[in-house]
Amino acid sequence: MDSEALGFMRDTIPFWNKLNIEQQKNLVHAAVVKNFKAGDSLHAGDEDCSGLFIIMTGRVRAFIISETGKEITLYRLFERDICLFSASCIIKNINFEVMAEAETDSRAILIPTLIVNNLLKQSVEASEYMNELLASRFSDVMWVMEQVLFMSFDRRLAIFILEQANFEGSDTLKITHETIARHMGSAREVVSRMLKYFNDEGMVELFRGGLKIKDRKRLTDLV
Amino acid sequence: MDSEALGFMRDTIPFWNKLNIEQQKNLVHAAVVKNFKAGDSLHAGDEDCSGLFIIMTGRVRAFIISETGKEITLYRLFERDICLFSASCIIKNINFEVMAEAETDSRAILIPTLIVNNLLKQSVEASEYMNELLASRFSDVMWVMEQVLFMSFDRRLAIFILEQANFEGSDTLKITHETIARHMGSAREVVSRMLKYFNDEGMVELFRGGLKIKDRKRLTDLV
Numbered sequence: 001m002d003s004e005a006l007g008f009m010r011d012t013i014p015f016w017n018k019l020n021i022e023q024q025k026n027l028v029h030a031a032v033v034k035n036f037k038a039g040d041s042l043h044a045g046d047e048d049c050s051g052l053f054i055i056m057t058g059r060v061r062a063f064i065i066s067e068t069g070k071e072i073t074l075y076r077l078f079e080r081d082i083c084l085f086s087a088s089c090i091i092k093n094i095n096f097e098v099m100a101e102a103e104t105d106s107r108a109i110l111i112p113t114l115i116v117n118n119l120l121k122q123s124v125e126a127s128e129y130m131n132e133l134l135a136s137r138f139s140d141v142m143w144v145m146e147q148v149l150f151m152s153f154d155r156r157l158a159i160f161i162l163e164q165a166n167f168e169g170s171d172t173l174k175i176t177h178e179t180i181a182r183h184m185g186s187a188r189e190v191v192s193r194m195l196k197y198f199n200d201e202g203m204v205e206l207f208r209g210g211l212k213i214k215d216r217k218r219l220t221d222l223v
Numbered sequence: 224m225d226s227e228a229l230g231f232m233r234d235t236i237p238f239w240n241k242l243n244i245e246q247q248k249n250l251v252h253a254a255v256v257k258n259f260k261a262g263d264s265l266h267a268g269d270e271d272c273s274g275l276f277i278i279m280t281g282r283v284r285a286f287i288i289s290e291t292g293k294e295i296t297l298y299r300l301f302e303r304d305i306c307l308f309s310a311s312c313i314i315k316n317i318n319f320e321v322m323a324e325a326e327t328d329s330r331a332i333l334i335p336t337l338i339v340n341n342l343l344k345q346s347v348e349a350s351e352y353m354n355e356l357l358a359s360r361f362s363d364v365m366w367v368m369e370q371v372l373f374m375s376f377d378r379r380l381a382i383f384i385l386e387q388a389n390f391e392g393s394d395t396l397k398i399t400h401e402t403i404a405r406h407m408g409s410a411r412e413v414v415s416r417m418l419k420y421f422n423d424e425g426m427v428e429l430f431r432g433g434l435k436i437k438d439r440k441r442l443t444d445l446v
Contacts, residue, residue: 064365064372066372067373091355091358092358093355093356093358093362094358095362096362096365096369120347120354121347122347123347124344124346124347130354131354131357132314132315134358135314135317138319138364139316139317141361141365143319144368145364146287146289146319148372149287150289150291150408185372
């Protein structure tokens, strides 16, 4: 690991200073930097338990997938976020599968499972931090669940479009109805119908392979 | 606390033997037994942070509720289960509200927030156990989410009916369509329509204020 990655790791792990020299050494020795291309998988289900990833650059999407291939996005990870479910085997009682894939070219530090496991057994601060991480992802998932269960679809779609524009830093989104449906765990027809309504109302403009935000205020009002 | 409750607490807390005498004493001193009538609330949102409840007898339902009053059941707690979200204020990053209410007359040991908080800071075993608890509830919620997102409604309803019969120890359920809809985060009309289909197919028999399972095998096949 180069000194940049090392410094990044030290800064990002909140309990670094609570570790003893031995524990810090083991961590530095075991951690490796991994590069991912957009579309690469960081974690492909529960048989894949490489360890915790600390995202250095890029954007990672966590999602679940049904037997029939239906997906829904649970949350996204950015710089300094930690990908937890790639180490889910070390936490007892996790019996679901979260996938993680790079949405843009990404760089991450991998802390292997064995090291994480030892730390959790030795350091109450590490274990406490794991509680916080779990709680944080739990909150993300509950938010998605409340959206899906309780929120009208126009509101969810408006949120999705505004979020996506935010990620991309542009009001023009190159994204198909099919892909939007996949992110939202919905059907393409449902997305197309609602987008057509947004288009007719002048909130967005549809074009082949994407859309453009035309009336940000009205979209925001929907939210 | 009487000796029965004390023995129960010792048996139920998996890290009891890892605590020192002082910690054990503090726990025993602070814990109290609480009785709940069916319908009573154990926990009514995040302003209510009394502590962890260990269920001694009865059945407790955990659920979320929307602004408009729509509910969905997340999981149920039985003897020896621990109600976590009544102590959610001690876990950083939990920003959602889970309600808990007694479904039958219930008895529970309350371990107050302050004691739980101290234990989590002192004992890596306590903190590890909290991780397991969080992960376990997370798994329950992911299961509900996958059901809601990915599963057809007939299958969900069949699962609900079979589970409910299991809880009640009877094939005759006194439950309204309205209540079933509430548990499943659905609308009464949707439930009624599907129940009528189950009835017409001879899988259940509907009567005023309830239903009876007539063909357990076909219901199970649906699942």
